[in-house]
Structures are given as C-alpha cells and as structure tokens.
Amino acid sequence: MSPPQENQRSPVGGYHNRYSPQVINNTQYSKNKGSIEAMASRKPFGEANLNIQGSMPAKKEGFNRVLDGLKKRQLQHDFKLERAAETYEPIQNIGSGAFGIVCEAVETSSDDKVAIKKVAHASATPTLARRTLREIRVLRYIDHPNIVTLRDIFRTQGPLGIDVFLVMDLMQNNLHHIIYGNEEPLDEYYINQFLGQLLRGLEYLHVASIAHRDLKPSNLLVNQDGTLRIADFGMAKFTDNSSKKHDDEEHCYYMTQHVATLPYRAPELLFVLPEHSTAVDMWAVGCIFGEMVTRNELLPGRSVQGQIKMLLTMLGHPPQHVIDEIRCDRTKKLIQDFVRKADPDWEDIMYCKARGDDQIVRGHCDTIDFVKQLFQYDATKRISIQEALAHSYIRRVIEPQGSQKKCPFRVKKDMMQVEDLSHQELIEIMKQDVRSAENTYNEMRSGDSTGSTSSDSLSADTSGEYHPMEQHEKIMEDVATQISICEPSSL
Numbered sequence: 001m002s003p004p005q006e007n008q009r010s011p012v013g014g015y016h017n018r019y020s021p022q023v024i025n026n027t028q029y030s031k032n033k034g035s036i037e038a039m040a041s042r043k044p045f046g047e048a049n050l051n052i053q054g055s056m057p058a059k060k061e062g063f064n065r066v067l068d069g070l071k072k073r074q075l076q077h078d079f080k081l082e083r084a085a086e087t088y089e090p091i092q093n094i095g096s097g098a099f100g101i102v103c104e105a106v107e108t109s110s111d112d113k114v115a116i117k118k119v120a121h122a123s124a125t126p127t128l129a130r131r132t133l134r135e136i137r138v139l140r141y142i143d144h145p146n147i148v149t150l151r152d153i154f155r156t157q158g159p160l161g162i163d164v165f166l167v168m169d170l171m172q173n174n175l176h177h178i179i180y181g182n183e184e185p186l187d188e189y190y191i192n193q194f195l196g197q198l199l200r201g202l203e204y205l206h207v208a209s210i211a212h213r214d215l216k217p218s219n220l221l222v223n224q225d226g227t228l229r230i231a232d233f234g235m236a237k238f239t240d241n242s243s244k245k246h247d248d249e250e251h252c253y254y255m256t257q258h259v260a261t262l263p264y265r266a267p268e269l270l271f272v273l274p275e276h277s278t279a280v281d282m283w284a285v286g287c288i289f290g291e292m293v294t295r296n297e298l299l300p301g302r303s304v305q306g307q308i309k310m311l312l313t314m315l316g317h318p319p320q321h322v323i324d325e326i327r328c329d330r331t332k333k334l335i336q337d338f339v340r341k342a343d344p345d346w347e348d349i350m351y352c353k354a355r356g357d358d359q360i361v362r363g364h365c366d367t368i369d370f371v372k373q374l375f376q377y378d379a380t381k382r383i384s385i386q387e388a389l390a391h392s393y394i395r396r397v398i399e400p401q402g403s404q405k406k407c408p409f410r411v412k413k414d415m416m417q418v419e420d421l422s423h424q425e426l427i428e429i430m431k432q433d434v435r436s437a438e439n440t441y442n443e444m445r446s447g448d449s450t451g452s453t454s455s456d457s458l459s460a461d462t463s464g465e466y467h468p469m470e471q472h473e474k475i476m477e478d479v480a481t482q483i484s485i486c487e488p489s490s491l
C-alpha cells in the first residue's frame with residue numbers, strides 16, 4: 001500500500017492522521033557508517049526517505065461518521081476562538097499534554113497550516129500562569145531553525161479565567177512517534193541528524209542561560225524533511241545565581257508534584273540538590289540519545305523513588321560529595337542504604353537495552369565517552385553544550401555549522417522577570433504580553449512593518465493600579481547590573 005498523501009482523506013473519514021505512529025524508511029540503513037563521508041554519500045537530508053505512514057485500520061462507515069461528528073464537536077468545544085475565528089479555522093486535534101491541547105488549523109488569509117496550542121484557564125493558578133508566561137516569553141523573540149516558531153498569540157475569556165492560544169508553525173510529527181513507529185531501530189544517519197539539531201537548538205538557549213528543563217522525545221517535533229524543532233517551553237527558565245532562591249522551592253516541588261518527566265530528570269532535580277542549571281538538559285540529551293539508539297527508555301522509572309533506584313541500579317552510586325549535598329533526608333537515606341553496584345559499563349547498557357543491536361555504540365570509544373560525559377551525576381562535571389558540540393563523536397558524525405545567531409538579550413531579561421512575579425502580577429503581565437504580541441502580529445499580518453515592539457505596547461498601557469512596565473524596567477535595570485553582558489544592539 002502506498003503511503004497516504006498529506007491531507008488525503010483517510011479510510012475513517014477526516015484528514016489522514018499524520019500524527020499516528022510513524023515509520024522511518026530504512027532503505028538507506030547502513031550499519032557502522034557514522035562518518036561525515038558516509039553522510040555525504042547519502043541523499044540530501046531534505047530528500048531523505050523519512051516516510052510518514054498512517055496506521056489506522058478501516059472501520060465501518062456509519063461508525064466513522066459518528067466518530068467524526070464527535071471529534072468535530074470536541075474540536076469546536078476546545079477551540080472557541082472568538083474574534084480569532086476569522087483568522088484561523090481549526091481542522092483536527094493533534095496532540096495534548098498535561099497543560100495544553102494542540103490542534104491543526106488553517107490561517108485563512110494565507111492558507112498556511114498552523115498548530116494552535118490552547119492553554120486552558122492559564123490564569124487560574126500561579127503554576128499555570130508562570131508556565132504560560134515562560135512559554136510566551138521564550139518563544140516571542142526567538143528565531144532558530146531548531147526551535148518551534150511562534151506566529152501569533154491571542155486569548156479568550158474562559159469560565160475559569162483566561163484561555164491563552166499560541167499559534168505555531170505546524171510540524172508533522174514528534175520524535176517519540178518516530179522512535180517507536182518502526183520495528184527497526186532508527187537509522188544511524190537520522191539519530192545523528194536529530195542529535196545534531198537538538199544540540200544546536202540547545203546551544204542557542206544555553207548560551208543565553210536558558211534551560212528547557214522538560215526535554216523528552218515528545219517535545220521534539222520533526223518534519224518529513226527531517227527538521228527537528230524543540231517545543232514546549234512551559235518549564236523553561238533563566239538559570240543563573242540570582243534565581244537560586246526559587247530553585248530551593250522548585251526542588252521540593254519536583255519531589256512532590258512530578259513536574260518534569262521522570263525518565264529524563266537529572267539527578268540534581270531528583271535528589272534535591274541545591275543547584276541546577278542548563279546541565280539538566282544535557283542529562284536529558286543523554287536519555288534521548290540512548291532512547292534513539294535502543295528504542296527503549298534508558299531509565300524508565302515510574303515514581304520518584306523508583307527513578308532514584310533505577311539510577312542507582314544502572315549507574316551505580318553518586319560520588320560522596322554529591323550525596324553530602326543532598327538536603328532531603330529521605331532521599332539521602334535511600335541512597336546510602338541502597339546496595340552498591342559497580343560503575344556502569346555504557347557499552348553493555350546500550351547493548352542490553354538495544355537487545356543486542358546497537359550498531360552506533362558497539363566498539364566506538366568516542367560514542368561511549370560522549371554518553372558517559374552526559375550521565376555525570378555531578379552537574380558541574382557533566383559535559384556542557386559547547387563541550388558536547390566539540391566532542392570527537394559529534395565532530396565525527398555531524399557536519400560543523402558556521403557561527404550561530406545569538407538569542408536576543410531581551411529574552412533573558414524577560415525570562416528572569418517571570419520567576420519573580422506573584423500570581424496577580426503574572427496574570428497582569430501575561431495579559432500585557434498577549435495584548436502587545438497580538439498587536440505586533442496583527443500589524444505584521446496587515447503588512448505594517450513599523451509595528452510596535454512589546455515595550456512600546458507595554459508602556460502605552462498604564463491604566464489601573466499596577467504598572468508592569470515600571471516593574472519591568474526596574475527588573476531590567478537589576479538584571480543589567482547582575483549580568484555583565486553588554487549587548488546594546490539587542491536591548
């Protein structure tokens with residue numbers, strides 16, 4: 001059966017489900033060819049056989065009609081766009097997470113396909129408001145080929161507060177589906193390409209001291225041409241010394257609320273260590289890389305305690321100085337009482353997890369060393385993004401790129417502010433941000449290139465008791481003194 005075409009009607013009615021488990025065509029699979037020469041002999045990446053196939057069984061017509069009707073009603077219920085209904089027409093639900101529902105839609109003026117993420121009642125709790133503001137503030141000024149593109153923001157008034165809608169470029173799939181959508185492990189070529197793009201997207205963020213903090217395969221979106229973009233910035237955070245007091249609170253939060261996805265959670269979050277930074281993402285990179293190679297989660301814990309035991313079993317004990325820093329007595333005791341295991345043999349771990357088919361790791365010292373460096377218990381010893389990009393394994397398998405654009409300085413400043421706001425302030429600033437973004441995007445759509453910036457719009461609105469712009473500027477001043485970086489052009 002030939003693969004369904006994009007937007008072809010599927011046997012069950014509605015559009016072909018491009019989000020069902022997908023397949024990488026392995027016709028180009030060639031074991032042990034990880035070098036740049038081997039990559040060069042392949043088709044250009046844009047033409048690669050990254051085939052997307054539907055896997056929905058045919059169902060009876062009547063049943064399908066009912067099902068379609070129900071889905072349509074659910075979509076209409078979830079995506080009441082109010083004024084924005086003139087601009088966007090929702091087509092189908094394509095994904096949901098703990099905080100958002102995402103639909104595919106068409107921008108009526110351009111016929112472009114977009115993804116709309118709805119964060120329902122975003123103002124209802126401080127956690128939701130902070131998550132939403134973080135996502136808005138990271139994505140608004142970011143422009144990078146490996147980070148999802150935000151096209152528009154708007155809000156509606158829902159029964160439990162504000163519903164915020166983020167409109168993004170539509171991506172066709174996510175890495176989770178791609179890893180598990182095939183019987184065979186992922187082609188080594190794609191593993192390296194995905195890893196390279198993930199590292200480049202992270203470099204852009206980490207250089208600006210922004211940690212994503214929720215990296216996992218389902219948050220890495222992938223298109224048919226193999227482009228990978230990092231998505232879901234609800235946990236993203238500016239990480240420097242000045243945010244330590246919040247880290248303390250968040251460590252407890254992590255322990256109790258299970259915010260970040262456990263199998264990708266770094267030990268400093270899991271063990272309640274005093275500090276964490278962009279290094280948490282590098283641990284997750286190790287987990288994602290291992291998962292691409294083995295088609296199995298490397299550290300699949302299902303509870304905080306289970307995850308800690310999983311680490312101890314697979315990776316052995318943390319060094320004593322790391323244990324000494326743990327402030328949660330229960331965690332400390334759990335680790336101290338746990339039977340000591342030998343240090344990990346990464347070749348064996350990958351081999352065992354891959355059920356004996358790990359062509360990428362077997363016999364490659366540099367790959368093993370790369371993995372070891374990512375799984376350092378001590379975050380200060382863990383490989384940084386720059387070290388990872390300079391590592392011999394990465395240099396062997398990924399073509400070097402020229403110098404990258406810098407993340408705008410305003411993103412750092414805006415992100416810093418998010419962590420200091422009370423619930424009420426979060427709501428006010430979120431409204432301000434959405435309003436100013438709406439203006440900017442509307443002006444861009446209507447071709448007005450003199451569109452006001454966020455600061456213009458914010459300062460224009462000074463009604464009411466609370467003055468976010470004053471607060472904003474004060475924090476900017478503080479940040480400017482705290483961070484000794486001078487980038488006047490991006491201010």
Ligand SMILES: Nc1ncnc2c1ncn2[C@@H]1O[C@H](COP(=O)(O)OP(=O)(O)OP(=O)(O)O)[C@@H](O)[C@H]1O
Nearest residue numbers: 095096097098099100102115168169170171218232
């Ligand atoms: N731009 C996009 N294009 C296509 N699909 C997308 C896009 N953005 C998100 N998705 C899909 O929607 C799903 C949910 O989105 P997202 O992860 O942002 O929501 P969330 O509630 O914040 O998730 P989580 O529970 O991981 O925190 C994703 O796994 C992805 O498959």
